[in-house]
Amino acid sequence: MHRSTFLRLLSATAVSAFTMRGQWIFAAPLPFIGAPSGLRPYLHLPRPDSIWVSWWSDADSQTYVDFGTSESDLATTVTGSRDVFASHYVYHSAKLSDLQPNTYYYYRVRTESTSSAVFRFRTAKALGSKDHDFKALIIGDNQIVEKESAGDTLHRYEKLMERAVTKIRALHGNKPIEEIIDVIVMPGDQVDYGNNQQWRHLHFYCARIVSAHVAIMTTVGNHETYGDSGLDRYRRLFRYEEVDYGGIAGPDGDTYYSHQMSNVVFVHTNSEIGSNATQTQWVRDITNQVKTDSKVDWVVSICHRPYQAEQYLGDISSWLRNTAVPILNESEKHFLNIGAHHHIYHRGQVRDHPNYHIISGGSAWDQYWGQSGREADYDDVQKSINQWAWQLLEIDQAAEKAEVVCYGEANCRLPADQRWIYNSREIDRFHRIKGKEGPLQPTVINNFDTPQTQPVTIRSSAYRSDTDELLNSVHYQISSTNAFTDFEIDEIVDYENYYGDTGAPDYTPVDIHAGRNILEYHLTENRLSNGEYYLRIRHRDRNATWSAWSPVESVEITGSASSSPRISMASQVVSAGADVSVQYTHGPGNAKDWIGIYKPGDTPGGPASTIWVYVNGPAGTAVLANSGKLEAGREYFAAFFENDGYTEMAPRISFYHGNRPVLALAQNTYDEGDSVEVDYSNVDQSGNRIQLFRAGSVPGRDQPVQNQVLSDASGTWNLIGLEKGYYFAVVMSSSGSIEISERVSFQLGERIASLSLAKSHFPHGDDITATFANGPAHPKDWLGIYRKGDDPGTGELILYHYVDGRAGGNATIVEDVPVGDYFMALFTNDSYTEVSNRVEFSVSPKNFKLDAFNYDGQSGEARMVWKTQSHVNYTLQKSYDLKTWKDVDTYPGNGGNVDITTMVSEQDTRSFFRIVMSD
Numbered sequence: 001m002h003r004s005t006f007l008r009l010l011s012a013t014a015v016s017a018f019t020m021r022g023q024w025i026f027a028a029p030l031p032f033i034g035a036p037s038g039l040r041p042y043l044h045l046p047r048p049d050s051i052w053v054s055w056w057s058d059a060d061s062q063t064y065v066d067f068g069t070s071e072s073d074l075a076t077t078v079t080g081s082r083d084v085f086a087s088h089y090v091y092h093s094a095k096l097s098d099l100q101p102n103t104y105y106y107y108r109v110r111t112e113s114t115s116s117a118v119f120r121f122r123t124a125k126a127l128g129s130k131d132h133d134f135k136a137l138i139i140g141d142n143q144i145v146e147k148e149s150a151g152d153t154l155h156r157y158e159k160l161m162e163r164a165v166t167k168i169r170a171l172h173g174n175k176p177i178e179e180i181i182d183v184i185v186m187p188g189d190q191v192d193y194g195n196n197q198q199w200r201h202l203h204f205y206c207a208r209i210v211s212a213h214v215a216i217m218t219t220v221g222n223h224e225t226y227g228d229s230g231l232d233r234y235r236r237l238f239r240y241e242e243v244d245y246g247g248i249a250g251p252d253g254d255t256y257y258s259h260q261m262s263n264v265v266f267v268h269t270n271s272e273i274g275s276n277a278t279q280t281q282w283v284r285d286i287t288n289q290v291k292t293d294s295k296v297d298w299v300v301s302i303c304h305r306p307y308q309a310e311q312y313l314g315d316i317s318s319w320l321r322n323t324a325v326p327i328l329n330e331s332e333k334h335f336l337n338i339g340a341h342h343h344i345y346h347r348g349q350v351r352d353h354p355n356y357h358i359i360s361g362g363s364a365w366d367q368y369w370g371q372s373g374r375e376a377d378y379d380d381v382q383k384s385i386n387q388w389a390w391q392l393l394e395i396d397q398a399a400e401k402a403e404v405v406c407y408g409e410a411n412c413r414l415p416a417d418q419r420w421i422y423n424s425r426e427i428d429r430f431h432r433i434k435g436k437e438g439p440l441q442p443t444v445i446n447n448f449d450t451p452q453t454q455p456v457t458i459r460s461s462a463y464r465s466d467t468d469e470l471l472n473s474v475h476y477q478i479s480s481t482n483a484f485t486d487f488e489i490d491e492i493v494d495y496e497n498y499y500g501d502t503g504a505p506d507y508t509p510v511d512i513h514a515g516r517n518i519l520e521y522h523l524t525e526n527r528l529s530n531g532e533y534y535l536r537i538r539h540r541d542r543n544a545t546w547s548a549w550s551p552v553e554s555v556e557i558t559g560s561a562s563s564s565p566r567i568s569m570a571s572q573v574v575s576a577g578a579d580v581s582v583q584y585t586h587g588p589g590n591a592k593d594w595i596g597i598y599k600p601g602d603t604p605g606g607p608a609s610t611i612w613v614y615v616n617g618p619a620g621t622a623v624l625a626n627s628g629k630l631e632a633g634r635e636y637f638a639a640f641f642e643n644d645g646y647t648e649m650a651p652r653i654s655f656y657h658g659n660r661p662v663l664a665l666a667q668n669t670y671d672e673g674d675s676v677e678v679d680y681s682n683v684d685q686s687g688n689r690i691q692l693f694r695a696g697s698v699p700g701r702d703q704p705v706q707n708q709v710l711s712d713a714s715g716t717w718n719l720i721g722l723e724k725g726y727y728f729a730v731v732m733s734s735s736g737s738i739e740i741s742e743r744v745s746f747q748l749g750e751r752i753a754s755l756s757l758a759k760s761h762f763p764h765g766d767d768i769t770a771t772f773a774n775g776p777a778h779p780k781d782w783l784g785i786y787r788k789g790d791d792p793g794t795g796e797l798i799l800y801h802y803v804d805g806r807a808g809g810n811a812t813i814v815e816d817v818p819v820g821d822y823f824m825a826l827f828t829n830d831s832y833t834e835v836s837n838r839v840e841f842s843v844s845p846k847n848f849k850l851d852a853f854n855y856d857g858q859s860g861e862a863r864m865v866w867k868t869q870s871h872v873n874y875t876l877q878k879s880y881d882l883k884t885w886k887d888v889d890t891y892p893g894n895g896g897n898v899d900i901t902t903m904v905s906e907q908d909t910r911s912f913f914r915i916v917m918s919d
Contacts, residue, residue, distance in 0.1 A: 029420045032154055032162055035209035039116040041109045042204050045239050046124045046183055046215035046261070048101035052239050053080075053109060054093040056200045060111035063092040067107035071118055074106060083236055089196040091237065101126040104178070119212040122178045125262045128295025130397045134262045135181040137164055137214075138391040138404075140340035141362035143192035143223050145202055146796060149416040156363035156388070157206040159420060163409045164390045165210050167424035178213040182261055187340040187360055188221025188271070188304030193793040193832060194228030199237060220255050220270045221304035221340065226793060226832050231255055246289045251278050258286055263297040264395065265290060269324060271305035271317040283324050291331045297434070298395060298402055299334040301325070306339025307357035308348055310384045310499065312372040314805065315341065315779035329353040335402055335432040336393070343367040345389040345406055347428055348381035349473070351492065354544040356430060358404070363388040365800070366412040368507075369500050373804040374779070377512070379491055383498040385427055385509045387411050400434040413507040427509070431543065438545035439471070440464040442537055444553045453559035454527055460519040460537050469541035471495060476521045478528070478535045480585040480619035482552060486568070488528055492540075493518045529563025531586055531618060532556050565649040567595065567640045572655045572738050576632040576684075580611065580624040582653070584640055589618040592644035597624060597636050600654070600735065604639060605646035633658040633684030635733050654738060658684040661731040661741040672724045672749035680731065681714040687734035690717050695726035695745070696777055696807040700737045724749025726776050747776070753826050753836035761872045761917065763846040764819050772826050772836060773808035780830040783811055788821040788840060793832035798822065817843045821870050844869035844917060851897070855904065863901045866915070868893030875916045876902065882912055
């Protein structure tokens with residue numbers, strides 16, 4: 001789609017939603033005030049009877065908290081503990097216990113050298129309480145350390161937090177923030193690098209405007225693991241091992257945990273440990289208990305890597321999407337998943353369940369449309385908005401309603417002094433109300449009694465509901481089978497779909513469904529091939545509830561391009577003894593069309609098929625009963641035949657019948673020169689082979705690095721003498737054409753990728769093109785530019801450029817790199833782990849001036865002085881006609897001044913001189 005054709009949006013006030021179209025009007029940015037000075041503590045782990053209080057000092061040895069229910073009577077003193085992380089990094093913490101639920105307490109913290117002001121907080125409401133509404137501030141991915149511009153006094157995170165607190169208070173009569181919200185939920189990447197400096201001076205410092213009044217609950221993101229791979233520092237800072245829902249403790253203590261507040265359970269998962277069986281079982285245990293717990297009405301899950309993303313495709317948590325959320329959705333109490341990782345706002349609905357998923361991308365590293373190069377409009381995402389934003393979750397207990405409102409604050413594409421112009425503009429609002437009926441069943445109102453020639457418009461009946469809920473989505477399904485097991489079209493169309501923006505100068509979000517009638521679906525010419533199809537629709541309301549499916553209608557398409565018959569299988573591995581299911585479409589519909597199973601090398605019409613079955617109609621699923629006829633550990637192929645003959649109507653499908661082998665590694669990272677042991681088990685002893693490939697290779701097409709035939713059901717494959725690189729091992733069928741196991745990946749060595757630049761010096765403003773190879777090909781691998789001598793993760797990141805998940809190729813830096821000396825490296829997975837060599841280069845002024853030039857006519861000497869850049873050669877050239885130039889001398893740059901004197905002869909008095917920079 002062309003963004004130039006997008007319609008703009010109009011907002012009449014600073015807080016209205018995207019409802020009218022035209023041109024946005026912005027108010028002047030509200031000023032930032034910043035947090036008051038002085039010692040400001042940090043609250044976390046709020047419970048009805050306790051709370052933790054923490055703060056930092058440089059070297060103090062005492063830890064006290066005085067508290068009470070009156071500001072003038074702090075009668076109780078708790079002596080806490082101190083944890084010395086390093087010099088000037090002393091962490092003080094104390095637990096306030098024996099508190100009353102939903103009660104205001106006043107407190108101050110002190111050491112032997114300093115004392116804070118008196119602050120106030122409110123304890124959590126009683127578990128299961130439904131007497132009071134519940135509110136939570138959601139604010140995520142705020143790890144960026146650098147200020148937005150020179151002279152800026154506040155971090156982005158401070159600004160976003162201040163805007164959130166200011167807006168929330170304004171919505172509630174400017175009451176103190178602790179009288180309004182119950183907790184602050186952060187979905188990961190609270191720091192950019194998990195060291196002491198960033199925890200103290202970024203996360204704790206930037207939250208100080210609110211952290212003394214409302215407790216903060218954090219989540220592990222990928223950036224917490226950088227510099228703290230075992231999360232030791234994270235565990236020491238937070239006390240999540242003390243809390244659990246219903247006695248179901250997170251087996252890994254602090255790194256994933258659950259906690260209940262009122263009648264809401266928050267499930268903080270750890271996306272960084274991948275598909276972890278222990279964490280999965282923990283999620284299942286929580287879900288099973290929630291189902292029957294009368295004190296729990298709502299479940300919110302948090303996972304740093306999101307459920308879906310329309311930018312940087314694939315950079316999500318597959319475990320969350322394919323495992324955790326389906327388990328959580330076994331209970332309709334689970335209504336919201338909060339993600340982050342992408343630095344934008346996004347909201348969608350899970351396809352078949354009444355719940356939502358969002359990305360709360362905070363105000364971290366710039367991310368915007370067109371940056372990744374790999375973007376897609378998914379039908380389970382309704383809005384992707386490139387703004388720094390925060391969300392307010394409110395549960396109205398009386399109405400049994402949970403509502404989330406998202407407020408946009410800034411856009412990274414706008415100039416730094418103009419980007420905070422939205423002033424808490426409402427950019428999204430969605431809800432879930434319990435016990436509300438869904439829409440009434442729709443129908444397809446077309447008359448398809450006669451064959452149809454495309455283009456054809458499928459028309460739904462009008463949206464109907466016995467509630468006040470409006471239409472949100474229409475789900476269209478078209479299949480060649482009336483069982484809807486194989487889809488030609490399976491698409492959800494939302495009444496609004498924010499995807500992309502208008503570009504410069506405003507970068508306004510765009511609703512690409514503006515003006516679209518979603519009760520109609522247009523089949524363009526040749527969209528469906530000739531044949532008979534079945535279609536159905538359903539409606540979804542804005543309470544995320546689906547109607548029943550409409551009655552199934554059939555339609556015959558003619559006058560279109562003919563489609564060849566085809567067959568497919570859900571997997572190329574069929575478990576030993578299992579029946580074989582083959583989907584077929586676009587068959588001729590003869591009474592005796594059939595599907596047969598043969599051994600490789602067999603010619604249909606010669607040896608008899610191993611199994612066969614007649615199909616029913618032109619499309620459907622054929623189930624071929626095994627009954628012990630297929631041998632375990634063998635390859636077979638399925639073929640589609642016409643009318644009791646041996647004429648094959650579709651390409652064959654090869655598959656493997658037998659056990660699915662299991663591979664395992666002791667670790668994922670090895671030192672160069674190490675041997676690697678790959679354990680295998682559950683192997684059929686039939687000539688299958690285990691093969692090793694470099695990352696990016698395609699088994700069955702590319703040659704393996706190593707290969708071994710497996711003669712035992714289990715054992716260990718020893719890999720010796722490997723070059724450094726990224727690898728994966730997989731078990732292939734005996735022919736080498738079918739992957740029959742899951743892959744296991746590992747890296748051998750460090751800085752495996754290679755990186756180079758065409759030259760080592762660039763004039764300021766020139767593009768810088770880098771060439772890289774043998775990268776790990778993660779969606780968020782990136783090139784980073786740092787000043788020479790700085791360390792990634794702690795030094796200032798000058799510029800970064802994502803490489804679109806490629807293992808190699810070229811990447812061009814088009815942004816201006818300031819004059820100076822630098823190095824570039826390739827980093828993996830949005831981390832500070834360098835996976836390539838460093839390449840040093842310099843940037844110098846495009847046009848430099850001489851600091852001094854003097855010509856002595858008597859002596860004939862010309863003196864020139866200029867400042868050089870390191871690694872740059874300066875060649876003095878002479879010309880008599882400004883066309884032909886001759887080198888006089890070359891001077892290597894070292895960062896200092898060059899002071900030269902050259903003789904100008906009588907002949908040279910009518911000459912010209914210039915200085916040329918080169919590598």
